[in-house]
Amino acid sequence: MGDNIALRQAIAELGISHAELAHRINEHTESVSGQYGTCNERTVHNWVAGKTGWPNAKQRAGLEAVFDCPAEQLGFTPRGQRPASPPEEPVRRRTFITAGPPAVAAVVAPMLASRRTVGLADVERANAGLQTLDALDDHQGGHVALERAALAGAQQAIDLQQNGTASERVRQRLFGVAAAYTATAAWSCIDSRAFDQARQHLDRCATLAGLARDSTAQLRVWNSIAILGNSQKRYGDAVAAARAAQASRTTRRDPLFASLAHARVAVSLANLGDRQAALRSIGFAGEALERTTDQPRPSWVAFYGPAELHVLTAIVYERLGNAEQAEGASHRALGTLPEQFRRNRALATARLALAQVRQGDAALAAHTATSVIDLMGGAALSGRVRTALGDFHRELLTLSATTPSAREWADRFRNEWNRP
Template sequence: MTSSTTTSSQPDRPVRPNVAFRQVRGRHSPAEFAALVRRAAREIGERVSCDARYIGRVEAGEIRCPNYAYERVFLHMFPGRTLADLGFAPRSSVRGRAARPPEDVPLVLAPGETQGAAEPYDPHEMRYPQDPYETHDNYEESDVLRRLFMTGGGATVAAATLGPLGFTIDAVAADRPVRRAGSSHAAALEEAVRRIRLLDDRHGADGLYRRAAAPLRAAYALLDAGATRQTTAERLHSGAGELAISVGWLAHDSGRFDDARSHYAEALATARMTGDPGLEAHAFCNTAFLARDAGRPREAVRAAQAAQRVGRPLGSARLMSLLALREAGGWAGLADRTGTEQALARAQALFERGHSDADPEWMSFYGEAELEGLEAQCWSMLGDWRRAARHAHRAAELQDPHFTRNIALYTAELADDLARGGRPDEAATAGMRVLDLLDQVQSSRIQGMLAGTARVLLPHRRASGVQEFLDRHASTPRVV
C-alpha cells in the first residue's frame, strides 16, 4: 500500500459553512455538542454515531442535509425549527432527484450469484422491513457511497453498493483510471464502516461477510491512488483500517478464523504504518478476542496487554475496561482464576469511571450489557456455571433491544450455562428464546452455542420443555 498527497487548488465541491448550525451549538465544544446529540437521540429511541468530527463537517458545510435519523434528533433538540432554520439544504436539492423506495433499489449480483444468495437473512425469501436506522439510500452521501468503491485494475472496475439488507457487488468491464480520493470518499468510507456495524448488530455476520470484502479491497485501492490532502489521506487510512477490522469481525463471528486473523493483521499493519494508536489498540483488541475463541489463550493475553500499552495514552477508561476484559478472557482460557479475577476487577473499576470524549466511536456497543456478557464467558470457561448464568441473564436483560444479535448471543450463553449447571428446564426455555430470534439473526457463533446446549440436554429429555426445544432445534435450518 502506498499513499501520496498533494495540495488541491479546489475542493471536490464548493461548500459554504453552516453558520446557523454553528450558532445553535453556542458555547459547547464540538465534542460536548455531539454528546448532547447522542443523548437527545436516546430520548426518542434513535441511535446515531455522532462525534466531534461529524459536528465539524456539518458546520463546515460538508454535510448539506442530514440523514433521516439525524433529522429527527435535530428537530427534537430544537422544537419549532426546521432543517432550513438549522442551515441545511432541502433534501431534493442535495439528491438532485427523488429518493426511491427501498423496493425499487436495483439488485446487483456478483458473477455466479443467485437471487436467493442476495437475500442472506431469510432462507424463505421473505424480505425484512427496512431498518429505521438504515437511511443511507435517502441522504446526501448515498450517491457517493454508490460511486465510492471503484477500483481500477487493468480493465476491471469493481462497484460495491449498499442495498437495504447488506452489500451487493457487481464487476463490470471498464477502462477507467482511479482518481485521487477526496474528503467525500473518506466520509463515505467512514459511513460504510458504521453501516456494517449496524447491520451486524441486527442480523449477525454470516450474510454480510462476502459482501463486505469488495468494499475493503476498494478502500485499499483508494489508498494506493493517493488523496488530495494529507488530512484526507489520514482519514482514508483510518477508515480502511476500521473497515478491515469490521470485515475481520464478520469473518470471526461467522467462524472463518483464518480470514479474520488476516484482516486484523492488515488493520494492525495499517495502524503502525500511519502511527495511529487508536486503530492499533482496536486491532489488538479484536486479535485478542479471536485468539481466545480460536483456542490460543496465551496469545489472547499478550494481544490484550499490547492493546492496553498502546491504548493507555488515549485517555479512555471505557476502552481500557474492554481491553482488561479481553485479557480476562485469555486468563480464563488458561484456567488461571486469579489472573481472571484481577483482570475482571480492573475492568469493572475502569468501567465505573463512565464515558468520556476520548471513547472511540467503534465502542458504541460496549455498555453494561456487554460487560456482563463478557464476564459471563469468563466464568463459563472456568466452569463456574452458576455465576456465569447470573451474568449472562443480566446481560440479556440489560441489552438495548436494537442489538438483536447480542440479545441472541447473551441468551444462548445463558442457555448453555444453565444446561451445564444442572438446570435443564430453564436452559430449554432460554434456548427457545434464542430460536425465536434466529429468523432475524444469522451467526455461526450463536448456532454453534445452541448446538452445544442441545447436546448437553439430550440426557434430560424428560425435563420440562427440553424435548420441545430439542425438536425445534433439530428442525431449524443451519447457516450454510
C-alpha cells in the same frame, strides 16, 4: 474586501496547510516553466484574508491545478469585475453528501476520473457506510454479504488514496477508513467462524492501521485477535493480544477502551484456568468503566458498556466453573442490553441456558435456549450463536436426554441446524 470564504473552505476540505498549498503551487509552476515558483505561506494568507483578489497568472494556474477548478470558483475576481455572489454548492456534491451508503458506492468511483485532489469531505463520504454495516452486524451477526460489503468499502478508500492527490493527513485518514472496513470484514468472519479468512483480514488491517498511525484501529486489531485466539482455543495468543490492547495509547486516554481490554484479558486468563488473575482483571474492567465519560468514538465499539461487561463477566465465571454466578451475570446483561443488539442478546441468552443446564435445571434451560431461536425471528443464526447452542445441546442431552423438554428442544434444534 473580506475573507475569501470559498478558498478557506477549499483548503479545509483538502486538509492541507497554507505552507503545503504554497509548495504544491510552486511545484506546478516548476513543472510548467522549469523553475520553482515564488508562492509562500504569506501569499496564501493574503489570498484567504482577501487582501489579494486576483493572483498572478503563474500562481493562478497553480491554484487551478491543485483544486481542479477555475480561480473564480475559489472566490477570486478578475481585475475590473465586481465580485460575484457565492455560488450555491453544486447539486452533485450536495446530493453526494446526503446520499446513503449504496449511493456512495456508486458515486465515488466515477468522481475519481474527473478529480485530481482528495480532501477531508471525501474521507467522510468513504467513511459513511461503516455505521450501517456495524448496525447490520449488531442485528443479524456476521455473514458473507457483510464481509463483502466491508471489503468493498475498504477498497474504495484505498482507491481514493492511490488515485487522487491528497495531503499526508488525508492519506492517513483514508488508510484509517480502509482499516476500519477491513476490521469489520474480519469481525464478520470471526462471528461466522470463518477463522482463516478472519486472520487474513486482520493481517491486512494491522498493516493499514500502521499506515494510518491510528492507535484506536490498532487496538481494534488486538481486540479481534484476542477473540479469535479464544475461539480457536489458542489461549496464549489470546492473552498476548489482549495485553497488547491494554498497552495501546488509546487505552491510556480512554477508560472505556481500557475497560474492554481488561475484560478481554480476563476472558483469556479464565480460559487458561488462572482464576485469581481473571477475577482481578474483570474487576479492573468494572473500575475503568465507572470512569468512562461520553465522548465521540468509532461506531464499532458502541456494543461495549455495562451490559456487555456483564456478558463477559458471565463468560469468565462460566470458564471458571461457577455456573450460579454466570447465570446471575447473564440475567444482569439481558436486563440492561440495548434493544438494537439482537445478536448479542441471542448470545447472552444462549449462555444463560448453558449456566442453567449446568445447575441441573433442564426444563428451564431448554425453554431459555428455545427463546434464542424465537428472538432471531427466522433469521439465520450467526456462527457464534450456533456454536453456543451446540454446546448447550450436548450438555442438555448428557444431563437429561429423555425428558419431554429435552426431546422438544432437540427437535427444534435439529430443524434450525439443518436450515440452509
